[in-house]
Amino acid sequence: MDAIKQLTEEQKQEVERQLRIIRRGAVEIIPGDALVQKVAASVATGKPLRVKLGLDPSAPDIHIGHTVVLHKLRQFQDLGHEVQLIIGDFTGRIGDPTGKSETRKQLTEEDVKRNAATYQQQLYKILDPKRTKFHFNSSWLQKLNFQDVLELSAKVTVARMLERDDFAKRYTSSQPIHIHEFFYPLMQGYDSVALESDIELGGTDQTFNILMGRTLQSAYGSKEGQIALLMPLLEGLDGVQKMSKSLGNYIGINDSPNEMFGKTMSIPDHLMVKYFELSTGVTNEELLELKKGLEEGHTHPRDAKIRLAKQFVRMYHGEEEAEQAEQHFITVFQKRALPEEIEERSVGEELLEEGTIAVSKLLVALGFAASSSEARRLVVQGAVKINEEKLSDPNDRVKVQSGDIIQAGKRKFARLVVGE
Template sequence: MPLSDELRKEVERQLRMIRRGVAEITPEDVLERKIATSVSTGKPLKVKLGLDPSAPDIHIGHTVVLHKLRQFQDLGHEVQLIIGDFTGRIGDPTGKSETRKQLTEEEVTRNAATYQKQLFKILDPTKTVLHFNSTWLGNMDFQDVVELSAKVTVARMLERDDFSKRYATNQAIHIHEFFYPLMQGYDSVALESDIEIGGTDQTFNILMGRTLQGAYGFAEAQVAIFMPLLEGLDGVQKMSKSLGNYIGIDESPNEIFGKAMSIPDELILKYLDLGTNITGEELHKLNEGLKEGSVHPRDAKMLLAKLFVCMYHGQEEGEAAERHFITVFQKGSLPEHIAEVSVEKDRLEEGSIGITKLLVAVGFASSNSEARRSVVQGAVKINETKLLDPNSRVQVQSGDIVQSGKRKFVKIVVV
């Protein structure tokens, strides 16, 4: 049915918003048809994101997909958020030529709870339907599994890059690993998803949803939308907690602000585009300012850092983190507010303690060896005096300021 001019404009508006920052849409003509149908009928599209709770802390790299989902919600559509409590026990191959460790039920449950708490910092809970895929996968009998596996050939499975590389080099591929993309694809069948979103590293798994919906007789299979991967603080590798190049959305305001200020200049616009809610017009204006030299990269990073903190901790915390950064890093003085940490007298010998033990006691290191590394690297100061000998003992009294790195400060209170 032809759309009125008004409805056609709404379809075009939604497409413009959805296309922004996207790496690929497969197929784009089907997306346009689905949106047109939704606009004309008033029925929201069902937009799927599957999460296997293998890492409980969300970082800025993860939020690229979440922000796109929030855009769909703002356009009136419904997000199907799938916590892979069943697939998480199987484990998706890592792409590192090895089988990923299978998670225990306890690990999956704990990680899923953390995910839910953090996801709704971005998503609208009133437009999000939360599912656990054990609901349908856990009820399948062996005949169901055989019928599912009959939908896809081994040759198709070996098209997946990490499988093909491992097969070519005679490295082990376990049968259960083939079931991971099958199960993730079956999620789309069970929920009758219209669209699935994920990173470009999930291409094979997401396209499997299209394959299976077609095999199960869907009139029109889901659209796959792929988002680019965000490089980490090193500017090279994908943001990852295991690589230590990440900004966690649950980190402290000062930590988020400081980390954002450390990103390479060439990634400022990409972080703003994919990781914040800045408008396209604001982004364009900032880009022009950076090109002309009327905007300094440092100021653009300050904007980025403050936006991150405001998004995940609120406006007041964003302003406080900005003041903290200016005070400590631009003016070279101590921060206005420093947390106090108690040190018990019985840990001191004639008022002194080993520097490594002190760093562990105040929470700046999880072990003596980590504390030693911090000292040797010149990261530790007491009352603004740098310490370089990890074997040294220091006199400690209430009011002393201990600093580790550029962002960690505590004030000692001897009790």
């Protein structure tokens, strides 16, 4: 460890402090010894490390699972390092084939720009804008001519590409793999060449793509390739599957305060420490204290969840909203009473027939269900009430009037306004 030997005792302590924070929650760091050297060199010279995260703007609604890498980036920022945030406006036109059994539909330029703008609005809820450098990879990828592309593709073999599990499965099962899909990891790797990144973050499902950046940096003459810092995938509210909007097991950072609080309270007990570690800014000392309290029984899991729920709402909505969301939860769930404040929602008279409306149509009109089939499932599950009376038949038509209290599930309430 040559870089370490040249440091003063105070600088060595700073290196150890940074490494403890950087390693927190990480599944794997490749190669681990190079991280020590890079941090030591940064401390010795005062030059910040360049830490990269690439975002494919195909699904811009960020949920808590996405924030795992964002919180790690914020830790790097707080340590004085530089974040390189790459919006893959060029790679996004292909779409990351990771985990896909078929070719991804290509996004239009308009799709990519719209999604990228949405990303930027949400990311600053976690990252420090002053320490974040945004890049759109079209600024260098679009300039490559065909000779450049040939040189890039010549640096990696087809055999290496087929090491990817998803490509290998599609190849052995005779599923088509289009040539342009091979270019996704090449282009993502070239981003690291263009920005001379020191470290790249990603989930464990991005291991191949991130290591490609290290490979290409070496192929283009870099003496020290980037380090791959791999973070775990966060399980969703079901406690089993990776958090995903399509699976419905997610907490969105744009969820309303009450919805965010209520969802958090349904997290399985065994995942509490993991959520605190990966998706909040609590210190290592606070984390150890929480873990010890839960293991020894001094801290009740319910109290830990309330703390986590307030933490989430505070982070994304503010202190006042966090206090109100807690009171709402206590009122509705613990006291089994209606909340004091219920939002008014309107239903047009044209949807009614002699003052009645189909239950499914009512729920869709109020925004409580995305479709009639979803509305019917809510009724069958016993999750729908009008004026605290549970509905059981999804085929029912119900008589409604202004002032009726409609409830769907445990978190959605509306005071009906008819005809406005």
